[in-house]
Amino acid sequence: MLKVDDVSVIFNEGTVNEKRALSHMSFELNEGDFVTIIGSNGAGKSTLFSAISGAVDINEGAVILDHKDMTHEKEYIRSRAIGRLFQDPLKGTAPHMTIEENLALSYSRGKHFSLRPVSKKDRQVFIDRLKALDLGLEDRLTTKVGTLSGGQRQALTLLMATIVTPKLLLLDEHTAALDPATSQKVLNLSMKIAQEHHITTMMITHNMEDALKYGNRTFIMNNGQVVLELNQEEKAHMSVNDLVEKFLSVASASDEMLLRK
Numbered sequence: 170m171l172k173v174d175d176v177s178v179i180f181n182e183g184t185v186n187e188k189r190a191l192s193h194m195s196f197e198l199n200e201g202d203f204v205t206i207i208g209s210n211g212a213g214k215s216t217l218f219s220a221i222s223g224a225v226d227i228n229e230g231a232v233i234l235d236h237k238d239m240t241h242e243k244e245y246i247r248s249r250a251i252g253r254l255f256q257d258p259l260k261g262t263a264p265h266m267t268i269e270e271n272l273a274l275s276y277s278r279g280k281h282f283s284l285r286p287v288s289k290k291d292r293q294v295f296i297d298r299l300k301a302l303d304l305g306l307e308d309r310l311t312t313k314v315g316t317l318s319g320g321q322r323q324a325l326t327l328l329m330a331t332i333v334t335p336k337l338l339l340l341d342e343h344t345a346a347l348d349p350a351t352s353q354k355v356l357n358l359s360m361k362i363a364q365e366h367h368i369t370t371m372m373i374t375h376n377m378e379d380a381l382k383y384g385n386r387t388f389i390m391n392n393g394q395v396v397l398e399l400n401q402e403e404k405a406h407m408s409v410n411d412l413v414e415k416f417l418s419v420a421s422a423s424d425e426m427l428l429r430k
C-alpha cells in the first residue's frame with residue numbers, strides 16, 4: 170500500500186552544508202503492517218516521515234500510496250490520508266481550543282470546515298472515541314487542551330490523527346517525552362487503534378524493547394538507508410540483547426559508544 174521508491178533527500182544541496190539525509194531508499198509496506206524503526210541520531214528517520222508526509226521535498230525517487238503517486242502532492246493534501254504524531258505533545262493540538270473543538274477540527278479533515286456548533290451525532294462519536302482511551306476525557310469536552318497533561322494530550326493527538334481513519338499513521342517517537350507508565354499506556358493505545366481500524370503504521374523509537382515488542386516488521390536505519398529489516402518470524406525469536414547486537418553490527422561506531430555507556 171506504500172511504496173518508497175529510490176528516494177533521496179538532500180538538504181542544502183550544492184553548499185558546504187550539503188547533507189544527504191535519505192540515500193536511494195526503497196521499501197514497500199503491505200496493508201496493515203506495523204513497522205518499528207530504529208536507528209542512530211541523524212540516521213534519517215524523521216526525514217523519511219517528512220518525505221512520506223510531504224513536509225520536505227524529495228530530490229530523487231517517488232512516494233506511492235495506494236497506487237497513487239504522491240511525490241509532488243502538497244502536505245495538506247497528503248494529510249487527508251496520512252496521520253503523523255511527533256515527540257512533542259504540544260504539536261498537533263490547539264491549546265486554546267477545547268477538546269471538543271480540537272476533535273471537530275480533525276473530524277472535518279477532508280471536508281469543508283465550518284464553524285457550526287458540533288452536532289449531537291458528532292459529539293456522541295467524540296464521546297465514544299474518548300471513552301475508548303480510558304482517561305476520563307469523555308467528561309471534559311469543554312476543557313481547554315492546554316491544561317491537559319502531556320500523556321492526555323498525546324492520547325488526544327492520537328485520537329485526532331485517527332478519528333478520520335488514515336491510510337497511514339506515522340508515529341515519530343511519540344511517547345519519548347512521557348513518563349514510563351504513561352508512555353506504555355499511549356503505546357498500547359496506538360497498537361489498539363491501529364489494529365481495530367486496520368491502519369498501516371510506522372513507529373520510530375529509540376527503545377529497543379518497544380521496537381521488538383510492537384509491530385510485525387522492524388527497520389534498522391543508518392546513513393539515510395534501511396540497512397537491516399526484520400520480519401515477524403525473526404522478531405519472535407529475538408531477545409532485546411539480540412536486537413542490540415544486530416543494531417550495533419550495522420550502526421555507526423558512535424552508537425556503540427552510546428549504547429555501551
Ligand SMILES: Nc1ncnc2c1ncn2[C@@H]1O[C@H](COP(=O)(O)OP(=O)(O)OP(=O)(O)O)[C@@H](O)[C@H]1O
Binds near residue numbers: 180208211214217
Ligand atoms: N531541515 C534540515 N536542514 C538541514 N539538515 C537537516 C534538516 N533536517 C534534518 N537534517 C539533517 O539530516 C540528517 C537526518 O536527520 P533526521 O532528523 O532525519 O534524523 P533522525 O534519524 O530522525 O535523528 P534523531 O534520532 O536524532 O531524531 C541529520 O544529519 C540532520 O542534521
